[in-house]
Amino acid sequence: MRPDRGEWKTDKNVVEELKERFPDSILKVSELRDKLLLVELKRGDLPEVLDYAHNSLGGQFLTMAGTDYVESLNRFIVDYVLGWYEQGTVLVVRASVPRGDENFPASTPRMPVADWYEREVKETLGLNPVGHPNPRKLLTSDDWPEDLFPMRKSFKNETPPPIKADARFPFVAPENAGSFNVVPYGPYHFAIHEPIYFRFHVDGERITGVDLRAGFNYRGLEKIAETRMSYETLPFVAERICGICGSVHGEAYSQALERAAGFEAPERAKWIRTMMLEIERIHSHLLWLGVATHMVGFDSGLMQFWRVRERIMFLAELLTGNRKQYGMIVPGGVRRDIREDKKERALGEVAEILVEYQELLDAALGLSTLRSRLKGVGYLSKEDAKRYSVMGPVARASGVDIDARRDYPYEAYPHFEFETPVQTGGDVLARTVVRAYDTLESIKMVKQALETLPDGPVHTPIDYIPPDVTSVGLVEGPRGTDVHYLITGGEDTVYRWRVRAPTYANLPATPLMLIGETLADASVVIGSVDPCISCTERMIVVDNGTGKERIISGWGPQEGLA
C-alpha cells in the first residue's frame, strides 16, 4: 500500500495544469513513452515554468542536460527533467538555444537545486545561464580554458588539455566576514572515497560557512560514450562510474535504452536484475554503516558490519563471478543465469546473513553512546530536503517519503513486498537508522527474488533502437535515485548520455547540514551523505591583518593551496 502523503498534489495532471497556467509559453507537448512526457518551451519562460512546476506543483528535480545539435539543426537544446513520484510521471522540459546566441535564463535564483546543473552546462557546452548567482567552474580543472567546451560535438576527445600553471579557483569568503579561520578539507584526504575539497570557515569550533570545489574526478565518461562506445559496451563503462553502485548505473542505462527502444526484458532477467540491485544495496549500506561507526570512533562496529558485509561480497562473487562490478546488467537482460545449485547455496547464505545482521543491528543500534553521538547532528529540514531535491536515505531521513523502487516501478519491484523506512529526525542518527532498516528489507528482497525466480531466458537481443529518442532511466541506488538521461543516436551509439548520480543531488545540500555544527562533527555529517571523510589533516590560518594565508600541516608548508 502506498502511504498517504497528503501535502503533495496528486489529483491533477501536471501537464494540463502547466498548459492552463502558461498557455503562451508552451510550444508543444508530446508523450515520448508511457509516463514520460516532453514539454517544449520558449527559452525566456524557462525559470517561470520550472519554478512553478518544482516549487508549487512539487516536482522533484531529477536532472538537467544540454545537448549539441549544431551540426544537424544549428541549435542547442537544454532539458530539465522533473519527476512526480506520487504519479510516477517524468516530465522533460525542453528549450532551444540557437547557435550564435548561446544564452538562456538561469533557473537557479528561483530554484537553488539547479545550481550545479546549470554550471555544468555552462562549462561543458558553453551555454550561458544568464543571471546565475554563482557561475564558477564545477567540473573542469582550474586551468581549463573558458572557451573550450568538451561536450560540444566539435570537440575531439583526444584533444590534450592545455596547461596553465597560475590558474586559481575563485573561492568565496563568508558574507559577514569578521574574524574567521579557513580549514581545508580534502581534496585528497586519506579517508575520502571521492576527491572533493571543502573549505570550512570556522569561528572557533563552529562552522560558519562552507565552500566546496568538486570535479577532481571528472573523467569525461559521457564524451567517451558518445564517441567510441557502442550500445553493447557502454554498460561496462556505466558500471565503472562508481565502485560501490555499479549495477545501479548499468541498470539505469539499460532501463533508459530499453525504454527508448520500447523493449521489455525477459521475466527471469528482471528478477535477477532486481536481486543484483538489492545485493548491491546491502553491501553499500553495510560498508557505510561500518565507515560511519568508524568515524565516530566505534571501531567494533566497523569490524562487525564488515564481517557481515564480507558474506554478501561472497554471495555476489558466487552469483556473478566478481565481488564488485558484476557485469550482469546489459541492455536486453542479464549476462549470467543462476543455476539451481547456486540458487540453493545462495538461499542458505541469505538466511545466515539475515540472522547475523539482525543480531548485530540489535546490539549496535541500541548503543546509547552511538545514539547520543549521532543525535541532532547535521540537521536537514524537510523543507530544505524538498527544496534541494535530495535523494534516497538523506531525503527519507528528513521525512520525505520517496523511493524510486515504489514510485517509478521498474524491473520486478512491483511483484515484491517491501517497506521503505522513513524517519523524521533529519539528523545523522535518522540517516543511520534509515540505512540500517533499508538493509534489512533488502536482505528479505534477495530472499524473495531467489524464491520466486521465474523460468525462461535471461537475455533477448533488442532488435531495433530508433534514433533521436529522448529517454530517462530512474533507479533507486543505495545513495539515492540515480538518473540517466539519454538520447539515442544513429550508428549504434548514444547521441547524448547524461549521468546524474545521487551524490550530485545530495552534496549541494551538505553546506546546509554543516553550518552551525562543530568541526569535530564535520566528518560524520559529510559522511552521512555517503562520500566519507575522516579528520582534518591540515589547516590554513587567514591573517585578517595582512590577508596572507599560512598553512599548518603535518606535510610541511604547501604554497598555493588556497
Place this chain on the structure above:
Amino acid sequence: MSSILKLLKLGIKRGRVTLRYPAEKTPTPEGLRGRPVLDFDACIGCGACAKTCPPNALTVEEKENVWTLRLFYGRCIMCGLCEEVCPVDAYRFSEEFELASATRRDLEVELRLLRVKCKGCGKYFTTKRALDNTVAEYSELADGYAEEFKDMIYLCPDCRRMDWSEALADAYREARYES
C-alpha cells in the same frame, strides 16, 4: 542486557573471521571472473575480441605479413566480452585475480600470427589460421552452391566485392542479351 554486553557476546560468539592472507588463500567460488587466459593454439586471429573490448585492453596491429594481438592485463576489466564473442572459444577465465606486479611487462601478452596475401591484388588481408578456418567451415557446407564460390575465400574484401559485382554485371548483361 545492555547493548555493549550484547556486542561483546557477539564478538566472542563469531570469533575471528580474517584469513592469514597471503599465506592462506582466499576461497574463490566456481565461475570466478579472474584473469582471462588466451589459448594461443586455438586463436585464429579474427580480431573480434579486440573490436569489442570496452577498455581497449586488447589491441590488434597489422603489419605486412604479421598480425599481432596484444593483451594488456593492466587495462583489463574482466568483463568477459572477449570470451563471449570468440568464435573458437580461445578465451577462458582463470581463478587468478592477484595481478599485482613490479613490472608492466608481466601484464602483457602478445600473440603473432602470419598473414596471407590476396590472390587477386596480392595484398595481405587476413591471417593464415583464419583462412584455414574459413576453408574448413566452408567445406562443411558441401553443396554445389558453396563449391561455385569457393575461390572467393582467397580474395580480400575489396577484390571479393569487385569480383562479385563483375559477376553480377555479367549476369545482367547476359540476361538482357538473351531477352
